[in-house]
Amino acid sequence: MQSRFFVIPVSLLIALVLQIMPLPIEADVYRPDWVLIVLAYWAMALPNRVNVGIAFITGLAMDILLGTALGIHSFALSVSVWVLVANYQRLRNYSVWQQAIVIGLLSALYHLLVFWLQHLLTDIYFLFDYLWPTFTSMLLWPWIFWLLRKSRRQFRVT
Template sequence: MRIEITRIEEILEPARRRLIWSSLFVALLVNVLPWHGWALNLRPDLVAVVLLHWCIREPLKIGFGAAWVAALFMDVAEGSLLGQHAMAYVILVYLALLLSRRLQMFDVRFQVLHILPILVLSQLVILVVRLVSGADFPGWTFFLPCVTGAAIWPVVYMSLEIPRRSRRSFDRE
């Protein structure tokens, strides 16, 4: 059996904690931007996407604790039930940590196929929590943020790797 190496993995500098936290901060900032009209239904949960990225790329440096704190901030920012995002992000982080080795083998395009179901599942957790606490089903547009979240995955993936490229690899190019 021959294993074909389709792409040469670039060696990146290890992510600094500062980078991880500041990227989460920027994601939170984008999430609370004043959106209007139809964009309100489409806007992806950037915090979830960034969390996914770090859990897959640096599973040793980030985990449930960071996700939980980020979720607390999301809940307060949105005025939703405290713990609703925590529940969703905990599931999300679990799946990402479980699949991190496997996902690193894939190309970005194929990673999207994994990201979408993970995002849908975490959104489903939010839906279940709210339905149990007595809300109405808000319609299928509720799942649109998962699709847009998966769509921006390649962009997030690439842009979070830029600061980790070492100077030497830039010189080689």
């Protein structure tokens, strides 16, 4: 069955589409970090297949899609996934709700890195609104975890 080789790329592609999908201005502030959540799941489930290199390439695609300076999201995603992959054996043993807290911390790290890099390149100032996606990502983690685990088991992705 060859479809199992496409589960990870398709899930990352769906996450990229969800990341750039237009939302009303009031809801856009709360947009979860779809790409980070999907990368985090695959990095914890299959760290030998989804690692810092995949995060860097996905970040480059995100930089191109969002129109930001090339490398901002690549660096932030790479650092976040590196922290996750370095501790994946410990994180696998946590409950889904404890993992949601870790995802929230990773999301905060990701957003602070993106802010810091954009602040170095442009002259933006920090607003608390930059951290709202941290909370929505934490709330979505159990459902995304369940959905991706079900698809991984259904297609026997190893």
